[in-house]
Amino acid sequence: MKKVLVIDDDTFMCDLIVNHLKQNNFEAKGTYTGRNGIKLIEKNNFDIVLCDYRLPATDGFKILQELKSKKPLLPVIIMTAYAEVRMAVKLIKSGAYDYITKPVQPEELLRIINKALESTDERETSNSFREKFITGKSKAIQGVMQHVKVVAPTDLTVLIEGETGSGKEYVAKAIHYASKRSKKPFVAVDCGAIPKDLANSELFGHIKGAFTGAINNKVGYFEQAKGGTLFLDEVGNLSYENQVKLLRALQERFINKVGDNKVIKVDVRVITASNDDLLKLVETNEFREDLYHRLNGFKIHLPPLRERGEDMLEFASFFIEQANRAFEKSVEGIDEDAKKLMFKYNWHGNIRELQNVVNRAVLLSKSDVIQADVLPDEIRFNNLQTGGRQNNFSGHRDVKELKEATLITEKEVITNALIESNYNKSKAAKILNIDRKTLYNKINQYDIEI
Numbered sequence: 332m333k334k335v336l337v338i339d340d341d342t343f344m345c346d347l348i349v350n351h352l353k354q355n356n357f358e359a360k361g362t363y364t365g366r367n368g369i370k371l372i373e374k375n376n377f378d379i380v381l382c383d384y385r386l387p388a389t390d391g392f393k394i395l396q397e398l399k400s401k402k403p404l405l406p407v408i409i410m411t412a413y414a415e416v417r418m419a420v421k422l423i424k425s426g427a428y429d430y431i432t433k434p435v436q437p438e439e440l441l442r443i444i445n446k447a448l449e450s451t452d453e454r455e456t457s458n459s460f461r462e463k464f465i466t467g468k469s470k471a472i473q474g475v476m477q478h479v480k481v482v483a484p485t486d487l488t489v490l491i492e493g494e495t496g497s498g499k500e501y502v503a504k505a506i507h508y509a510s511k512r513s514k515k516p517f518v519a520v521d522c523g524a525i526p527k528d529l530a531n532s533e534l535f536g537h538i539k540g541a542f543t544g545a546i547n548n549k550v551g552y553f554e555q556a557k558g559g560t561l562f563l564d565e566v567g568n569l570s571y572e573n574q575v576k577l578l579r580a581l582q583e584r585f586i587n588k589v590g591d592n593k594v595i596k597v598d599v600r601v602i603t604a605s606n607d608d609l610l611k612l613v614e615t616n617e618f619r620e621d622l623y624h625r626l627n628g629f630k631i632h633l634p635p636l637r638e639r640g641e642d643m644l645e646f647a648s649f650f651i652e653q654a655n656r657a658f659e660k661s662v663e664g665i666d667e668d669a670k671k672l673m674f675k676y677n678w679h680g681n682i683r684e685l686q687n688v689v690n691r692a693v694l695l696s697k698s699d700v701i702q703a704d705v706l707p708d709e710i711r712f713n714n715l716q717t718g719g720r721q722n723n724f725s726g727h728r729d730v731k732e733l734k735e736a737t738l739i740t741e742k743e744v745i746t747n748a749l750i751e752s753n754y755n756k757s758k759a760a761k762i763l764n765i766d767r768k769t770l771y772n773k774i775n776q777y778d779i780e781i
């Protein structure tokens with residue numbers, strides 16, 4: 332039986348909701364104050380919380396923040412008499428699962444609660460992840476999967492290198508779910524997306540009053556991943572100060588919250604990933620060498636999609652099935668001409684780009700197989716050497732090393748996308764099928780004029 336806590340200072344309404352939930356097979360408990368609500372949540376394992384927005388001495392927003400810092404995964408539904416869009420957006424942005432307007436309609440209440448519980452039940456498990464993980468048969472990936480198998484049961488830190496969209500997070504999850512930590516949380520953090528001045532508090536948490544705006548205690552990612560795996564994507568983006576703190580956390584297995592001297596023991600396995608060659612960042616002093624060696628307990632290099640041969644078709648079939656279900660279509664496969672074009676293409680955005688291309692093709696397809704006409708122009712009008720975009724590579728005939736050639740091509744592809752989008756970074760990132768942060772990093776890396 333699912334456990335629901337109702338927090339409402341209107342005693343009549345609170346009891347009414349509790350009774351209604353009990354009649355509908357929930358184990359419901361009510362409380363009339365926010366403070367007591369927080370205490371009950373700390374001591375019990377509720378599956379969901381229903382909280383009134385207007386409470387004496389506090390409000391639903393403050394309670395929500397406190398709850399999210401203590402139990403980030405607990406769904407909270409706010410009940411409010413003020414169906415104001417701005418406030419609803421604010422509540423949902425602050426982590427509320429949803430809101431319901433008062434007077435509460437019994438059927439609507441049950442619908443929202445069941446929806447929230449379903450989405451929690453759908454949270455990924457080892458089995459559900461296995462169902463959506465495609466391994467592939469290429470030699471390159473078989474080698475990687477062999478390494479995954481060997482390293483998973485250990486507690487080694489793993490560094491995964493690979494191009495954008497090549498499946499680094501998926502491989503990190505494969506390691507997690509094959510490890511003894513599989514029943515504990517897998518927490519993924521995009522270090523490139525955290526503002527530098529907030530990174531300490533995001534990773535390690537903070538205490539109330541630690542800085543302006545720290546109105547409540549916050550549980551950081553390290554603590555959220557307790558007993559499980561913390562996946563730090565784009566780790567090369569961490570500032571020097573954060574690198575020092577991360578190194579300490581890894582060496583000593585202790586963290587400090589921002590503003591607090593108390594040390595907290597953390598049992599977390601760290602897996603990191605990078606699009607960049609981290610060693611290069613070490614050479615240019617942008618990344619600490621001692622941290623690099625700590626993170627590089629075991630290195631896994633993920634091959635780009637273009638080096639995975641027939642795996643591309645296996646991924647495509649899988650994505651076609653997914654898209655058929657999502658769009659209620661019944662596409663059966665890809666015709667030979669379209670396949671040829673897809674094999675010639677460079678897939679700079681790798682598996683993610685392939686998934687987007689397949690989604691679009693399924694949606695547009697009028698026949699039961701994907702034909703060339705529903706592939707994007709860059710694939711249809713691709714000429715073998717260029718990977719689909721304008722290219723001035725003939726101007727670099729003296730380049731012999733493959734790595735240098737790749738760098739030059741990447742710079743040119745990015746420059747072309749910027750030109751094509753009139754230097755609109757969001758549009759250019761979309762064309763390139765990378766996120767804005769990665770685009771900014773690349774612009775800096777290649778010193779591209781913008």
Ligand SMILES: Nc1ncnc2c1ncn2[C@@H]1O[C@H](COP(=O)(O)OP(=O)(O)OP(=O)(O)O)[C@@H](O)[C@H]1O
Pocket residue numbers: 463464465466493494495496497498499500501502564604606682683686
């Ligand atoms: N092995 C796989 N099986 C099925 N789908 C996959 C697999 N690997 C990647 N994908 C698909 O490709 C998408 C991108 O994968 P993922 O996020 O792991 O890449 P990434 O290398 O971590 O990307 P980024 O460099 O942008 O962080 C996933 O959301 C998933 O849809």
